[in-house]
Amino acid sequence: xxxxxxxxxxxxxxxxxxxxxxxxxxxxxxxxxxxxxxxxxxxxxxxxxxxxxxxxxxxxxxxxxxxxxxxxxxxxxxxxxxxxxxxxxxxxxxxxxxxxxxxxxxxxxxxxxxxxxxxxxxxxxxxxxxxxxxxxxxxxxxxxxxxxxxxxxxxxxxxxxxxxxxxxxxxxxxxxxxxxxxxxxxxxxxxxxxxxxxxxxxxxxxxxxxxxxxxxxxxxxxxxxxxxxxxxxxxxxxxxxxxxxxxxxxxxxxxxxxxxxxxxxxxxxxxxxxxxxxxxxxxxxxxxxxxxxxxxxxxxxxxxxxxxxxxxxxxxxxxxxxxxxxxxxxxxxxxxxxxxxxxxxxxxxxxxxxxxxxxxxxxxxxxxxxxxxxxxxx
Amino acid sequence: xxxxxxxxxxxxxxxxxxxxxxxxxxxxxxxxxxxxxxxxxxxxxxxxxxxxxxxxxxxxxxxxxxxxxxxxxxxxxxxxxxxxxxxxxxxxxxxxxxxxxxxxxxxxxxxxxxxxxxxxxxxxxxxxxxxxxxxxxxxxxxxxxxxxxxxxxxxxxxxxxxxxxxxxxxxxxxxxxxxxxxxxxxxxxxxxxxxxxxxxxxxxxxxxxxxxxxxxxxxxxxxxxxxxxxxxxxxxxxxxxxxxxxxxxxxxxxxxxxxxxxxxxxxxxxxxxxxxxxxxxxxxxxxxxxxxxxxxxxxxxxxxxxxxxxxxxxxxxxxxxxxxxxxxxxxx
Numbered sequence: 001x002x003x004x005x006x007x008x009x010x011x012x013x014x015x016x017x018x019x020x021x022x023x024x025x026x027x028x029x030x031x032x033x034x035x036x037x038x039x040x041x042x043x044x045x046x047x048x049x050x051x052x053x054x055x056x057x058x059x060x061x062x063x064x065x066x067x068x069x070x071x072x073x074x075x076x077x078x079x080x081x082x083x084x085x086x087x088x089x090x091x092x093x094x095x096x097x098x099x100x101x102x103x104x105x106x107x108x109x110x111x112x113x114x115x116x117x118x119x120x121x122x123x124x125x126x127x128x129x130x131x132x133x134x135x136x137x138x139x140x141x142x143x144x145x146x147x148x149x150x151x152x153x154x155x156x157x158x159x160x161x162x163x164x165x166x167x168x169x170x171x172x173x174x175x176x177x178x179x180x181x182x183x184x185x186x187x188x189x190x191x192x193x194x195x196x197x198x199x200x201x202x203x204x205x206x207x208x209x210x211x212x213x214x215x216x217x218x219x220x221x222x223x224x225x226x227x228x229x230x231x232x233x234x235x236x237x238x239x240x241x242x243x244x245x246x247x248x249x250x251x252x253x254x255x256x257x258x259x260x261x262x263x264x265x266x267x268x269x270x271x272x273x274x275x276x277x278x279x280x281x282x283x284x285x286x287x288x289x290x291x292x293x294x295x296x297x298x299x300x301x302x303x304x305x306x307x308x309x310x311x312x313x314x315x316x317x318x319x320x321x322x323x324x325x326x327x328x329x330x331x332x333x334x335x336x337x338x339x340x341x342x343x344x345x346x347x348x349x350x351x352x353x354x355x356x357x358x359x360x361x362x363x364x365x366x367x368x369x370x371x372x373x374x375x376x377x378x
Numbered sequence: 379x380x381x382x383x384x385x386x387x388x389x390x391x392x393x394x395x396x397x398x399x400x401x402x403x404x405x406x407x408x409x410x411x412x413x414x415x416x417x418x419x420x421x422x423x424x425x426x427x428x429x430x431x432x433x434x435x436x437x438x439x440x441x442x443x444x445x446x447x448x449x450x451x452x453x454x455x456x457x458x459x460x461x462x463x464x465x466x467x468x469x470x471x472x473x474x475x476x477x478x479x480x481x482x483x484x485x486x487x488x489x490x491x492x493x494x495x496x497x498x499x500x501x502x503x504x505x506x507x508x509x510x511x512x513x514x515x516x517x518x519x520x521x522x523x524x525x526x527x528x529x530x531x532x533x534x535x536x537x538x539x540x541x542x543x544x545x546x547x548x549x550x551x552x553x554x555x556x557x558x559x560x561x562x563x564x565x566x567x568x569x570x571x572x573x574x575x576x577x578x579x580x581x582x583x584x585x586x587x588x589x590x591x592x593x594x595x596x597x598x599x600x601x602x603x604x605x606x607x608x609x610x611x612x613x614x615x616x617x618x619x620x621x622x623x624x625x626x627x628x629x630x631x632x633x634x635x636x637x638x639x640x641x642x643x644x645x646x647x648x649x650x651x652x653x654x655x656x657x658x659x660x661x662x663x664x665x666x667x668x669x670x671x672x673x674x675x676x677x678x679x680x681x682x683x684x685x686x687x688x689x690x691x692x693x694x695x696x697x698x699x700x701x702x703x704x705x706x707x708x709x710x
Binding site for chain 2: 361365
């Protein structure tokens, strides 16, 4: 045991010094390799963090939302449906929700307006998200004009700005009283945008949803678990697409690595020839080559993953956030919470080191099996 | 296909390993037909050189095969969120008809790959390629199995659609369900418990004997395989019940989840590792007197037997700990 360990250590020692002797070539390889891993790691970390944020946001979402459909389109739902739904066994609470979107022609942004039952909110006063405050350049005490359905502006005074920690959820949010909401949009009385349903036992939600569809065929219940699942697949799909596109880059890197590994200089060939003639066996040379590969790929992996981590969690993935996050005038500014998932690290390792190993096996074998006399004569 | 990084990694890995194994198999057949160490012909010299490439390729490919079994199960566990009705890997695997056959293929390939790696390791100890024919003969079944695994993997992942409604482990591994899962779950507890402790005890004793004396490797190898099969059945039949503390939950996959402290990973790793090392001793046994290996193989066999006994003992400790210290008790 000890002897074979010693053998590995000696060969590793030799591999390090031989890598260092050709630093120009190997550093170039390391740089390209690190870059590839950096890009893949950034994508994987970023998607993971976004999924987590989406999970956190949806944690406070209602278990079940019931919408009314008219001609396949979402339509305000009669509040009276709520009594029928509340009568279904297992339903603990039904709350009508009033919300909608408002396009602001001045800034070109879309705001989300939500009626709130917050008692502290005064009539004609609003609480706004920090994104709204930033885009419209207003602060507490200022007025925000919103046009009602007839086109005449209504002035709302800003009573509160949500803290920036809630930016991801509340960036484009405007909260106002329910009667203000109904007046602004001339919302039909006795109707709500949708109904939020909660159940005592979450395991019963699917049955409750089925009963709601049975009792009110013109409604569409949406489960929270369905929303979480949709977000998960959307983010997986986005990152998967980017990874597939990146496959071209990985492929060209493999060709590059193959080329570097095959193109042995005369000096290297001579070196292997001398090693073999002084008693190194083919397996020893193969071991030397694989240690060289391990050193290069592990360093590239460590550098790439650390850089990707810094990029995503300290610089908010500035290089390709638009591809993965989507885009809008009023976009929440947020820092992602650092998460490290060992499973993802393993995947990254397999996705990046695997192809490199596969690309260098044949060239190292070719190098290791040269005949010593032929190598030294060339 | 679901574009999950795990799926991509498994797919790329499987594509690369099947290509490597296919290439190795092609040369394996040539070696089997033309190998003649006493000859100095050009073909023989080329083949001798080629064996280095092939054993390096196969070491990587089969090494990946060993890891990928766990990666596959973990990915399946992760993906269960995407399917309505699925609560763990059991549901994901059931999402289409290729899931469970693929798992079995991966399990068989895990064992074949592990044994091949052990034999290859032994072969590398001798200078005159002592096990070369046996090694490439062993490779022959690996080629079709790994190609089959790749095609099943492709069929499984390309047939995964997030809108499929699948069954959860509760209904798959229930007593009333017809089929192998239901049969395993409804195995009678008392005889199963007897069989479980019986085979494990016999394997441990036989392993210790092989380790001390270097003899009795065939019975030990057979017992190791038996322990693997009996333990897998026992996990579904009664061990899992203690871990979940539920008399009706037989799922062998939920123990892989964080709720149960990822206990499934040490359980399956020790069980599979123990079985592999134990079976390895038997596969090496016919060659223990072969010229250049007459010292290396007995040493390797004893080391394998010790590893196997150790891993089975850890497995037994985990399983018994759950049974003894769980507040859950099975009635008669």
